[in-house]
Amino acid sequence: xxxxxxxxxxxxxxxxxxxxxxxxxxxxxxxxxxxxxxxxxxxxxxxxxxxxxxxxxxxxxxxxxxxxxxxxxxxxxxxxxxxxxxxxxxxxxxxxxxxxxxxxxxxxxxxxxxxxxxxxxxxxxxxxxxxxxxxxxxxxxxxxxxxxxxxxxxxxxxxxxxxxxxxxxxxxxxxxxxxxxxxxxxxxxxxxxxxxxxxxxxxxxxxxxxxxxxxxxxxxxxxxxxxxxxxxxxxxxxxxxxxxxxxxxxxxxxxxxxxxxxxxxxxxxxxxxxxxxxxxxxxxxxxxxxxxxxxxxxxxxxxxxxxxxxxxxxxxxxxxxxxxxxxxxxxxxxxxxxxxxxxxxxxxxxxxxxxxxxxxxxxxxxxxxxxxxxxxxxxxxxxxxxxxxxxxxxxxxxxxxxxxxxxxxxxxxxxxxxxxxxxxxxxxxxxxxxxxxxxxxxxxxxxxxxxxxxxxxxxxxxxxxxxxxxxxxxxxxxxxxxxxxxxxxxxxxxxxxxxxxxxxxxxxxxxxxxxxxxxxxxxxxxxxxxxxxxxxxxxxxxxxxxxxxxxxxxxxxxxxxxxxxxxxxxxxxxxxxxxxxxxxxxxxxxxxxxxxxxxxxxxxxxxxxxxxxxxxxxxxxxxxxxxxxxxxxxxxxxxxxxxxxxxxxxxxxxxxxxxxxxxxxxxxxxxxxxxxxxxxxxxxxxxxxxxxxxxxxxxxxxxxxxxxxx
Numbered sequence: 001x002x003x004x005x006x007x008x009x010x011x012x013x014x015x016x017x018x019x020x021x022x023x024x025x026x027x028x029x030x031x032x033x034x035x036x037x038x039x040x041x042x043x044x045x046x047x048x049x050x051x052x053x054x055x056x057x058x059x060x061x062x063x064x065x066x067x068x069x070x071x072x073x074x075x076x077x078x079x080x081x082x083x084x085x086x087x088x089x090x091x092x093x094x095x096x097x098x099x100x101x102x103x104x105x106x107x108x109x110x111x112x113x114x115x116x117x118x119x120x121x122x123x124x125x126x127x128x129x130x131x132x133x134x135x136x137x138x139x140x141x142x143x144x145x146x147x148x149x150x151x152x153x154x155x156x157x158x159x160x161x162x163x164x165x166x167x168x169x170x171x172x173x174x175x176x177x178x179x180x181x182x183x184x185x186x187x188x189x190x191x192x193x194x195x196x197x198x199x200x201x202x203x204x205x206x207x208x209x210x211x212x213x214x215x216x217x218x219x220x221x222x223x224x225x226x227x228x229x230x231x232x233x234x235x236x237x238x239x240x241x242x243x244x245x246x247x248x249x250x251x252x253x254x255x256x257x258x259x260x261x262x263x264x265x266x267x268x269x270x271x272x273x274x275x276x277x278x279x280x281x282x283x284x285x286x287x288x289x290x291x292x293x294x295x296x297x298x299x300x301x302x303x304x305x306x307x308x309x310x311x312x313x314x315x316x317x318x319x320x321x322x323x324x325x326x327x328x329x330x331x332x333x334x335x336x337x338x339x340x341x342x343x344x345x346x347x348x349x350x351x352x353x354x355x356x357x358x359x360x361x362x363x364x365x366x367x368x369x370x371x372x373x374x375x376x377x378x379x380x381x382x383x384x385x386x387x388x389x390x391x392x393x394x395x396x397x398x399x400x401x402x403x404x405x406x407x408x409x410x411x412x413x414x415x416x417x418x419x420x421x422x423x424x425x426x427x428x429x430x431x432x433x434x435x436x437x438x439x440x441x442x443x444x445x446x447x448x449x450x451x452x453x454x455x456x457x458x459x460x461x462x463x464x465x466x467x468x469x470x471x472x473x474x475x476x477x478x479x480x481x482x483x484x485x486x487x488x489x490x491x492x493x494x495x496x497x498x499x500x501x502x503x504x505x506x507x508x509x510x511x512x513x514x515x516x517x518x519x520x521x522x523x524x525x526x527x528x529x530x531x532x533x534x535x536x537x538x539x540x541x542x543x544x545x546x547x548x549x550x551x552x553x554x555x556x557x558x559x560x561x562x563x564x565x566x567x568x569x570x571x572x573x574x575x576x577x578x579x580x581x582x583x584x585x586x587x588x589x590x591x592x593x594x595x596x597x598x599x600x601x602x603x604x605x606x607x608x609x610x611x612x613x614x615x616x617x618x619x620x621x622x623x624x625x626x627x628x629x630x631x632x633x634x635x636x637x638x639x640x641x642x643x644x645x646x647x648x649x650x651x652x653x654x655x656x657x658x659x660x661x662x663x664x665x666x667x668x669x670x671x672x673x674x675x676x677x678x679x680x681x682x683x684x685x686x687x688x689x690x691x692x693x694x695x696x697x698x699x700x701x702x703x704x705x706x707x708x709x710x
Contacts, residue, residue, distance in 0.1 A: 001399045004354040005365045005408055007320070009285060010041055010372030011262055013058040013218060015478035017498065018067070020469065021505050026494050028078035030064040034193045036157035037373025038065075040382060042199050043159035045209065048391040052402045054210040055200060055372065056262040058218055059246045060476070062197070062253060069194050082152055082186060085179055086145035095132045097144060098123055101151040103490060105377045107616075109154050111636065112380070115175040116150045119143060121613065125671060142176065149177040153185050157376075158384045160192045201254055210404035212260040213250045215242035217476040220434045222269035222423050223444070224475060231435055233448070236275075241472060243275050259283060259406035264477045265434075266290070266322075266369075266426030273312035273421070283307070283318040283409055285369055287426035291321040294422040301356045305364040307409055310418040318409050319418065322369035322426070325349070329685075331370045334386060335378035336677070336684040343389035345681060350400060363412045367405070369426075380637065434477055437484030439522050443499060446518065447474050450503045457510050467509045474502040483523060488692075496523040531557040534696065537703070538580040540587055544625075544652030552589055555580035558694055573601065573678045573686055581699055584662070585646075588619075590655040590676065598623070607677040607684075608657065611693065612666050617642075619659060621649050629657060661698055668700035 017027040038061075045051055068074055078100065081093050089097070102110065102120050110116045122138050139147075153171050161168045167188050170181050203209040215221060225239045226232040243261075251257050259282045263272070266286040276284065288304040295303065304323060309316045326349055334342035350366065357364045376383040394400050403411075424430050434440055454467055479499035482492045489495075500518050507514045536554035541547045558577040573596045578589035588608060592601070601623035608619040620630040629649035631642040646660035666672065673693035678686035 001354060002358045003363075003399055003401055004350060004357070005363060006350065006394065006400060006402045007365055007367045007405045007408060008053040008402065009056060009212075009262065009322070009367065009369040009405065010053060011056045011058075011370065012038055012041075012061055012372045013056070013214070014061045014064065015476055015495075015498075016060045016064070016217060016473050018064060019498075019501060019505070020466070020473075021508060023075050025064075025074060025076040025079075026498060027491060028076055030061060031068055031074075031076060031079065031189065031193065032152075032155040033373050034065060034068070034196055035155045035160060035189060036382060037376055038196050039192055039199070040157035040159045040376070040384070041372050042196075042203055042209070044384065044387055045391075046199075046203065047388075048395060049208065050395045050402075051391045052208055052210075052404050052407075054212060054260070054404050054406075056212050056214060057200065057250075058214045059216045059249045060218055062249060065193060065196060066253075068190065069197075072190075079186070082148050083183070086141045086148065089144055091136065094136050094139070094144060095129060097147055097151075098127065098132060098135060098139075099129060101147050102127075104151070104154055108378060108380050113150060113154065113174060115146060116154065119147055119150070125613065145179065145182065146175050146177055149182045149185055152182075152189065156189075156192070157382050160188075164188065197253065204254060207404075207407075210259065210406045211250075211254055212258045212262055212406075213246045214262050214264050215239070216245040216249070217242060217473050218264040218478060219472075219475040220264055220267045220425070220431060220477050220480075221272040222267055223431060223435055225269075225271045233444075235451075238472065238475060239272060239275055241468075242475075243279060245472075247279060260285065262369075267424070267431065267477075268319075268421060269423035270312070270421045271423075273310065273317055274315075277312045277315040277317050281317065283320065283405060285320045285322065285367065285405065287369075287424075287429065288321045288324050289429040290422050290424050290426075291319075291418075293424065293429055294418055294420045301353070302360060305353065305357055305366055306362060306416060307365060307412075307414040308416045308418045309414045310421055318414055319421075320365065320367045320405055320409075322367045323353075324426075326366065326368050327370040330368070331375045332687070332690070333685055335375065335380075335383075336687075337682060339381075339385035339389055341682050342386050343393055346390055347393050347397075350394075354399065362415060363408075365403070365405075365408050365412075433484070433486060434480040439483035439524065440480050442522050443480055443483055446500070446503055446522075447471065449515075450474070450506050453512075454506055454510070457512070459510060463509050467506045470502045470505045470509070474499055492523055493521065496521050531559045534580045537582040537699070538587060539582055540580075540589070540656060540658075542587075542648045542650045542656045542658050544650035544654060544656055546654065552578050552580070555587070555589070556694070556696065558689065560688060572596075572688070573604070574676065574688065577676060577688065577694070579674070579694065579696070581661075581696075583699060583701065583703075584660055586659050586661060586664075586672075588655075588657040590657075592654065603680060604685075605679040606655070607679055609675050609677060610664060611673040612664060613670060615665060617664060619647070619657065621651070621655075621657070623651060623655075625651055627651055629659075631659070631663060666698050668698050670698045672696060672698060 014030045017025050045053055081096055084093060104110050110120055123135055161171060170185060200211060204211045219242055221239050223232050224235045226234050247257055261276060261281050261284050263284060268286045268290060291304055292300060304321050307318050307320045309318050353366055394402060427433055451471055479495055481487060482495045504514045504518050534556040538554050540551040555578040560572055560575055572593055574590050575593050576591040580587050606621050610617040615633055615635045618632045618634050621627050627649060629647045631645045633640045633642060645663035648658045650656050673695050675693045676688045677684045
């Protein structure tokens with residue numbers, strides 16, 4: 001069979017968490033992600049010398065990792081409070097620890113550690129700062145010391161733990177840590193970070209990996225350089241600065257200039273191409289939807305598996321386009337599957353592509369491009385087993401060959417030329433995430449006003465350079481990611497502050513008064529996903545159709561279109577989830593997406609995942625009129641069928657489900673989190689809500705009266 005070439009591009013990025021004026025780090029994610037994804041990924045690849053891959057190391061990540069390596073006293077809020085002896089913690093320190101030291105994946109990281117899970121339950125799953133007064137009293141000195149150690153040690157990935165028996169011994173101890181053990185963990189963190197850049201460089205120098213970069217502060221270049229007809233700016237000098245500065249840092253770090261660039265968020269337009277051509281960059285990568293929009297449509301399977309060249313000015317640049325489906329399977333779907341199933345499913349997808357392109361001329365490249373660190377938090381073993389199996393299977397198949405993107409283009413220069421380049425990103429082939437909301441546009445207005453101010457004030461050369469650096473940092477994409485209502489996190493207020501602080505620093509450097517508007521948060525507190533909360537008891541008839549208008553009127557409603565916003569996709573099996581209850585029973589209603597073929601659903605299973613304080617349950621069903629409802633306890637990854645339970649299912653025009661609270665072993669006022677999974681070939685291919693869960697409390701007899709009073 002014709003050989004199929006495969007290019008993995010792992011995107012490694014963190015925004016700038018450092019305030020340049022105070023040298024304070026407000027968030028610890030460079031330090032902590034370094035111990036897991038940034039270390040694990042190249043270390044695992046080193047075990048498979050025949051595997052090749054491309055890694056994108058963004059400048060904002062590199063410069064902060066270098067800071068942690070060269071500075072023994074980094075001013076990192078999380079590190080400072082971690083180093084404090086437990087008996088010396090102030091009340092403010094304890095509040096900080098309780099609020100922040102459970103910022104980990106609860107299912108894959110906290111729950112597998114009995115002691116960590118015990119401390120989380122003692123603090124409470126829905127903690128607010130207002131709860132601190134009573135909760136602090138539940139924790140003694142050893143509790144806080146154990147929490148300091150558990151938070152920091154839990155971020156170590158499999159690669160460093162395997163090579164360091166001392167760390168592995170502390171990791172397995174679980175509780176009763178000493179101050180000496182804590183300081184050793186923090187010392188080993190720095191030792192691990194020191195190994196990371198030399199590890200990448202060693203693999204780069206041997207040719208096993210290709211390293212590339214991104215414009216300096218991860219800006220959406222088409223917004224800076226008017227690449228969009230309806231909005232954007234004409235800040236061409238800013239585009240040049242971000243590119244020049246990125247190439248300078250990369251070359252100083254790795255000894256040569258990169259061949260390729262991953263534009264932030266895969267964002268491209270014609271207007272940004274020439275600055276790369278002029279500087280000798282050979283290739284860019286973006287999403288398949290950009291290619292299809294540029295070509296005005298066509299057969300995806302015949303078009304996306306090859307590079308293209310595109311002319312800009314007096315030169316050409318090459319472009320590759322990622323396979324969205326394969327990339328998203330790794331990033332969003334396989335974490336909930338058995339590694340053996342996931343690896344084989346991925347191989348079967350590759351074989352299907354291979355069959356489809358076997359009759360076409362030329363060589364074909366499958367580009368798999370995704371974040372190289374975020375996905376692994378959702379895999380129970382950090383992705384080690386899945387990736388190991390996948391690498392083994394690819395290496396064992398002589399008809400498959402992994403390549404770096406630069407090497408493939410050098411061996412097989414593109415024979416197809418693009419005459420048009422659609423302006424967009426790898427999210428829905430537009431820029432709505434970073435400019436589509438009122439909050440986004442407020443942020444850009446603040447950048448514009450601050451640039452105008454800076455141009456108007458005379459400053460010494462060094463101060464001017466320092467002030468412009470703050471402007472460029474504020475142009476990074478990450479701040480705008482959290483504006484608008486698509487995404488939410490516990491740190492969104494910190495991202496809001498960091499963005500405004502870069503602009504405030506311009507005024508501080510210029511020794512001028514900071515405008516009042518920069519002092520006020522931009523991000524509004526909104527609930528994007530839930531259209532309506534339950535407002536009264538319901539008693540629907542479980543018959544697969546809406547029997548009366550009123551039977552679901554008082555239920556909670558989660559509408560996928562409202563939740564997705566700019567992330568909308570046609571690949572959703574359901575449109576709306578209704579949920580409600582009476583005193584004894586929980587009810588769900590799932591409305592099928594009218595574009596979803598019933599034939600496809602017949603090959604799938606539905607799953608409502610219900611998470612309580614002590615258990616995780618799966619309510620499973622098939623999409624057929626004679627389907628039955630099955631209940632499984634899947635706590636801690638162990639699956640136990642519950643053969644006798646009180647529940648019902650009906651599937652006709654809609655899906656209606658009931659399940660008694662008693663079958664879930666919950667009490668009034670206890671919290672339940674739930675989400676819907678669509679499972680195909682034992683692989684979860686959809687999850688709604690995509691990144692979180694829907695939460696409610698088991699009602700008590702006063703529920704309706706309390707809602708009415710509110």
